[in-house]
Amino acid sequence: MKDSYSVIGTRIAGMDEKDKALGNVVFAEDFTLPGMLHGKVFRATKASARIKGLDVSKARALPGVVCVLTAEDVPNNESVKNVVGQTTEVGLLEAKHQVLVRERVRYWGEAIALIAAESPVIARDALKLIEVEYEDLPAVFDPLEAMKPEAPKIHGNNNVIASWKLRKGDVEKGFAQADAIVENTYRTPRQEHAHIEPESGVAWIDDMGVINVRYAAQVIEHYRDIATVLGVPESRVRVIGTLMGGGFGGKEDVTVEVFLALMAWKTGLPVKLTFTREEMGYGRHKRHPYVLKYKTGATKDGKLVAMEAQIVSDAGAYVYLSPWVLIYSTVHSTGPYLIPNVKVDANSVLTNNIMTSAFRGFGGMQAVAAYEAQMDDLAEKLGMDPIELRAKNFLKKGDITASYQEITSEVWLEKCARAAVDALGPKSKGGKTKKIGRGFACAWQSYGRMTYLHDTSNCWVNLEMDGSAVVRTGIPDLGGGQRESVRAVAAEVLGLNIEEIHVISTDSQVTPLSGTVTATRALYMSGNATKLASENVKRIITEKAAEILGVAAEKLDLKDHRVVVLDDPKRSMPLVEAIKQCHFEGKVPQSLATFRAPFTEPISSDVIKDPVFPDFTFGAQAAELEVDTETGEVKVLKWATAYDIGQAINVNRVEGQMEGGVAQGLGFGLMEDYLEVKGVPWTWNLHDYIIPTSKDVPDIKSIVLESGSGKGPFGAKGIGEPAISAAGPAAANAIKDAIGVRITHLPITAERIFFALREARLKADGSVE
């Protein structure tokens, strides 16, 4: 029962936090080994080209350079991943990646060669000595152009590499019933993760011949990818994941690990590789820019009757996770609303731009920019209050979505929306050139991976003789407190303090694999696995204590280092006594448990008519901002964010995730845009790619609601990705409120507002410029 939790649901000051505040954490780049070499990546400076000639001899000859590797040196340079779930006429069913370019360059920044040298300075000098001769090839940079049959092909013979649809009812009939229809085309930016810690790692071969890669990894299962590329058994590769300085999906796809393993394996020496900030820009995947054409209709009493959308995402030069991101967009495209007639066609298209893949929100986020603008514009057309309109259409528990999935948890959207809007308080005063605007956005975002993936998570809990505990879990921690959550869950079940629980994590050969820290699955999966393992350990203890206390095991609980009788707490025994007894009889209080996410059949056709996700988190954000009508500048004044997260494990952490999501989402909405012009990067460092600073984010009110209806431990839902999706759209709606003009191209910069205002003024008074 909720009120009787001792650890979870409180504000926990985590153990890892202390180490971080002291500066003790050894991040990936902080680690050094004797004799270590320094790696560098030589990258293409063409968006589409064939390599006619590559000469690395001068680089190889530079004193201090130990190896220079090209595609020829890679045992399995081309790797292939099957894209599950596509059945009809799309391009690749297999996503082909190349470790190093063999002949064809498909994006500016693609890796061509690897250098390992005795110092970073020598490695950097060696880069300049590599000579490449390119032959330009035709290129395409606009995904809409790339869809055309005559467009240059990036891979195979079709640039469209994923198509998903929603079909429900009859949209023609639906629109015929509508009293108001809103049609708009939205564009969302290519966003860069911009975590403060660059990708980095060290690889070495240990004294048992195992290739170790210690790096900032969201997915330690990449030891399999490394083994495949090197052509060695998977048992000979070990990935040690470090505490990451942020990830947000940027450390989810392969980054430094394969390069590191190759160099260590070839040289026999330890090698360190760290991406420069520029390299993080042009060498690593981004969030998909989307074009979303939406048409939404409602009757005059505010019931949504039809929704039609064409969605196109720019997949960049390689497929990566684009098909999955598109699934998310398609499933989430309707918004958290019950709509009787739905027709959505979504496509992901290859171009010669930088590849796009995982980023917090994973396709669900782009859709919010469309559907929440549509709802506000509909409310305006109908003359209805925007919360009222939404409230008439929110999904409810038990409803079936347009992708034919049943909602099985509580939907507290109206509570969230009203809480967020109310939390803004009294409206700020504007001025002659400063217009105040308020807006909010509701969103839904799944947590847990797609249910046809048979996702599992393992955890091993061991109770020590003195009542302290060790939890072994493979789960990586990218700063979202994944390790702390696991610690809190174990402490709760075992009746211990968090200081008594040591979590050892993120080692592919030492800790049981827990799966990725992606898809907002960590609490759901590894939290549940930890709970299972802890409960198994608890059962071993209570079964033994039951004999001693003469009470049925189900009537016993672990609280505060004691085994207590639930109905009669005065009857108890010390936990350490029970542990000792267990050991005497060879019943070691430990458990390795596997949590299996519920399985559903794979998506059977391009029309998604199957459940795809375990559950969704629902929430809302509200913003107040000030627009300078002379320059278009925006000043964000107030913010509130309200989510139903089921059950908070650590209230501090939940709020922290929500607030971080506000800032990162606000960036998406107002200022972030990774620009490429004809495939050439323009904003590759933090000087030109701007993210919110402490002066750009206002004070944020976080409202944590707990319905207890989540699938995670203790009824928790995930918050990592849900926290970000509604932020940009809330700002967009606030701008619309301030200036009366709907700007559909994100980020909504001062320049875009400036020209939108001018255009509106010209239309209004019909004057000529």
Add this chain to the structure above:
Amino acid sequence: MGARNENGLYELCITVNDREIRGKVRAETSLLDFLRDNNFTEVKRGCDTGDCGACTVVKDGRAILSCITLALQAEGSKIYTVKSLGSWDKMHPLQQAFVDYEALQCGFCTPGMLMSAKALLDANPKPTREEIREAISGNLCRCTGYQKIVDAIEAVARGEYR
């Protein structure tokens, strides 16, 4: 500072966290590289262009960006990193506040953020929230949204950790 030796290196001595650290550097070696090469890896590298603030240290009482300061420019200076603030048994109030208020998540920006906060409170013991936001505006954080960082610094300024 010694003369340039035959390897193109200069000898220098910088006081870091009250210890004299001697080394040999190139003319263009950054203070950040010098610190990290001498095991002060608590000072982080985020961008090497002075745009993120992860490398912030306090030099002669001022919070500065060590990645765009030459090591030789810091010769004879007193440098303080986050490790000068406290230890496991005796955390600095700012460090304890950061933990209590969850003013950090991944912790990568934290060493630099704490030094900017320290420099602020040393110069201005009772800053307003706006002044706090201004003081840390050169330290980027991607995880927290800055809310709890401002809360934590304000709590220390308010006397909550005396």
Add this chain to the structure above:
Amino acid sequence: MGEFRFFRPTELKELLDFKAREGSRARILDGGSNVLVYINEGSIAGGTLVDVKSLDAIKGIAERDGRLEIGAGELIADVIDSELIKKKAPFLREALQKFANPLVRNMATLAGNIADSSPIGDTIPPLLVLEAEVVTASANGERVIALEEFFTGPGQNVLEEQEVICKVRFPLPAGGKGGHVKLGLRRGTSCSVASVAVWAVADKNTVKDIRIALGGVAPTALRARKSEAAFKGQSLDWDRIEELSQRVMEEISPITDVRASAEYRKKVCPALLAKAVRQALGMEE
């Protein structure tokens, strides 16, 4: 990467003699905030990096002969903290508080920003309307250069190879008030898209004298002489300011870059000017 050397002179004469020998291959560091960026991106390929922190000759903020003088070695943070500047040049102080962020202000100098000669150097427009001068020294002697005549193109100026900026100075403002508007892409540290500084001497909103300086809208920061002439003698209200500000578009030639389009810079410049004028006149926003 070329070879770099390091030199820290203790006397001005030492520095000037070195500069006379090395010319542009001797790069003054002052706060040093830009030089390492240039080295890392490969724009500087060798030479001597000169640290002037020990030079007392370029330190000091003082009032002398009706001018405020700021030594080339003074950090922007120190200029902001100076009691003298607080009292006698609050306009400049307020403008400097918008410069980058506190960390950069602890490292950068006015002289460095001027020597960098970027069209978006944020200290420049306010100094231009204060009619600042740069005092330089070389082995050949001293020279005084009006800031308005200092810049010749983006990153280019009239400094000779052996010349070094010693101080920046401007006459004590005799009357009038300033206005300064900076347009950036975010509230935190931001390279200017464009900026406008104004110094106006007015009697009940009738302009007796006005100086206008623009940044980010031309190859160099500049005084907008045509606009100044348009405003001079005018009796101003909100609408008149807006009307007259349109003239500034004739004096500028902005470019499109990663931050903004030329068209935006051109069309928003009048709004920035109007705001700065209103600020200088103390008009409510």
